[in-house]
Amino acid sequence: MMRKGIESKDILMSAQVLEHRYWEWVLGREVGPGYPLPAYALSDVTIMPWHSTISPYEPVLDVNAGPVRLKVPFLSAPMDTVTGEVLAAAMSDFGGCGIIYRSRKADEQLAWVEHALRHKTCLVEKPICLKRDDTVSEAQMILDTKGFSTIPIVGDDGKLDGIVFTRDVNFRWHMDEPVSKWMMPVKRLKKVDTRTSFLKIQKRLRNEQQCSVLPVVDDEGRLAGIYFMKDVVDADPSAHGGKPTVGMAINEGQEDIARARAGIDLGVSMIVIDSSHGNCIPVIEQVKRLREMVGSKKVCIVAGNVADIDGYLRLSEAGADLVKLGVGPGSICSTSEGTGVGYPMFTLIQKISFAKRTAEGLGYRMAGIVADGSINTPGDVVKALSAGADLVMAGKMFVAASESISYVKFGLKDGKVIYRGMASKEAIKERNAGRYGKGKRAPEGVSGRGEWRGPLRTWFPQTLELVRGGLAHTGSRTISELQKYCIETLGAWALLTPAGREQNAPRV
Ligand code: XMP
Numbered sequence: 001m002m003r004k005g006i007e008s009k010d011i012l013m014s015a016q017v018l019e020h021r022y023w024e025w026v027l028g029r030e031v032g033p034g035y036p037l038p039a040y041a042l043s044d045v046t047i048m049p050w051h052s053t054i055s056p057y058e059p060v061l062d063v064n065a066g067p068v069r070l071k072v073p074f075l076s077a078p079m080d081t082v083t084g085e086v087l088a089a090a091m092s093d094f095g096g097c098g099i100i101y102r103s104r105k106a107d108e109q110l111a112w113v114e115h116a117l118r119h120k121t122c123l124v125e126k127p128i129c130l131k132r133d134d135t136v137s138e139a140q141m142i143l144d145t146k147g148f149s150t151i152p153i154v155g156d157d158g159k160l161d162g163i164v165f166t167r168d169v170n171f172r173w174h175m176d177e178p179v180s181k182w183m184m185p186v187k188r189l190k191k192v193d194t195r196t197s198f199l200k201i202q203k204r205l206r207n208e209q210q211c212s213v214l215p216v217v218d219d220e221g222r223l224a225g226i227y228f229m230k231d232v233v234d235a236d237p238s239a240h241g242g243k244p245t246v247g248m249a250i251n252e253g254q255e256d257i258a259r260a261r262a263g264i265d266l267g268v269s270m271i272v273i274d275s276s277h278g279n280c281i282p283v284i285e286q287v288k289r290l291r292e293m294v295g296s297k298k299v300c301i302v303a304g305n306v307a308d309i310d311g312y313l314r315l316s317e318a319g320a321d322l323v324k325l326g327v328g329p330g331s332i333c334s335t336s337e338g339t340g341v342g343y344p345m346f347t348l349i350q351k352i353s354f355a356k357r358t359a360e361g362l363g364y365r366m367a368g369i370v371a372d373g374s375i376n377t378p379g380d381v382v383k384a385l386s387a388g389a390d391l392v393m394a395g396k397m398f399v400a401a402s403e404s405i406s407y408v409k410f411g412l413k414d415g416k417v418i419y420r421g422m423a424s425k426e427a428i429k430e431r432n433a434g435r436y437g438k439g440k441r442a443p444e445g446v447s448g449r450g451e452w453r454g455p456l457r458t459w460f461p462q463t464l465e466l467v468r469g470g471l472a473h474t475g476s477r478t479i480s481e482l483q484k485y486c487i488e489t490l491g492a493w494a495l496l497t498p499a500g501r502e503q504n505a506p507r508v
Pocket residue numbers: 077078079276305326328329330331332333334335372373374375376393394395396397420421422423424444445446
């Protein structure tokens with residue numbers, strides 16, 4: 001066993017050296033193989049606050065994903081209940097990136113990519129509408145079940161007749177009346193046409209009084225979508241040259257290079273090689289092929305998943321811009337239970353981040369880190385970032401959005417959305433030759449129900465606010481300041497006892 005230090009020219013030889021160094025750093029003593037070492041999940045730790053002069057609104061969450069700049073460090077998972085064209089478009093509006101899942105048919109996936117890329121920044125293209133003669137009780141139903149308080153009223157020809165703002169409706173006494181009686185008629189509405197630029201729309205929503213929404217109508221007066229002030233005011237449409245930031249997943253098969261090329265021609269910003277075991281020759285070779293194909297284009301290559309330093313080094317060396325970490329922690333994942341293999345997320349991120357810093361110190365170009373799996377709350381996000389992740393990927397968090405495939409396709413079942421692992425019995429059956437290997441029969445994932453939280457714009461800004469709040473509590477203005485604080489400050493992370501964990505959550 002190499003125990004001297006990282007002298008080898010070949011970084012790949014150094015995984016065990018880095019492993020030794022990491023354990024020495026965290027335990028303060030040398031350890032040898034054979035003894036199970038303490039590795040922690042995100043929920044095992046909490047972050048110590050620090051003197052701060054920073055308000056919760058100040059921290060910036062911008063991050064470089066290879067050559068692509070994102071405003072927030074969030075990727076939505078390429079899963080068949082999570083990211084399709086609708087969620088990918090919405091993720092882009094918030095400055096993150098949705099990774100459209102790999103459908104078996106390349107044409108189908110590319111059509112979704114194309115659709116997401118056509119999306120106009122922050123435009124809600126298909127709002128839920130009512131007709132003039134529908135009743136007030138139907139408007140209440142939309143408010144109660146979907147949470148939408150702005151309901152366009154359209155005719156059979158798609159022409160906009162008006163908008164019902166539910167705050168103006170006296171529901172209790174007028175349930176059976178037609179909505180037309182309560183709507184603001186089209187002639188009194190502020191609106192824009194389909195040619196109006198986003199900048200102009202943003203200016204109006206920012207500055208005009210009584211202008212919280214702007215419906216878009218075409219030359220015939222048909223409704224073409226609606227802009228909401230909440231979505232638009234802080235959006236930065238110039239961030240990616242005005243086009244949405246959209247990603248797509250491929251697998252390790254050589255034939256998927258053609259699919260990736262087609263995606264890049266359409267304008268995707270991220271290609272994710274999606275595998276449950278990324279530290280293997282086919283994935284490494286796929287990274288190399290992609291690297292060669294992408295050349296100097298502004299496309300971020302993501303590969304994974306791995307849960308060991310060796311895998312991270314190999315994928316970095318092959319040319320990945322980002323490496324996805326996580327084997328076993330996903331909320332729909334049964335890999336650890338089924339196979340006995342996996343790794344707790346906090347220690348995994350911290351260890352790989354240690355390897356990254358050390359190798360970079362030696363002059364190596366290393367891939368950024370994506371924490372993937374068990375990132376379910378804003379607190380999980382902050383802890384993952386603090387441990388060294390550059391970005392997070394989440395499935396459960398985003399299946400909750402009205403833009404998820406699950407909600408768009410299947411709606412609610414008993415008030416919840418369907419969420420299933422890509423290696424669940426159900427998903428394997430439907431997609432027998434998917435990313436988890438041809439002919440795979442034993443499931444490594446489960447299927448269940450997840451919480452539904454409504455459209456991204458009604459809750460995701462609060463998630464971002466809480467993540468910024470986490471940075472502010474430690475006096476950090478950026479993600480790298482948070483990481484520096486945690487690495488350099490004695491006691492920055494606390495290990496929770498069962499009582500501590502209980503205290504960490506509300507108990508009323
Ligand atoms: P969260 O916790 O965000 O996790 O819901 C999403 C991540 O879980 C991975 N994934 C799976 N892992 N069996 C697994 O072992 C599965 O069936 C499965 N499906 C998804 C994936 O990395 C995703 O991003």
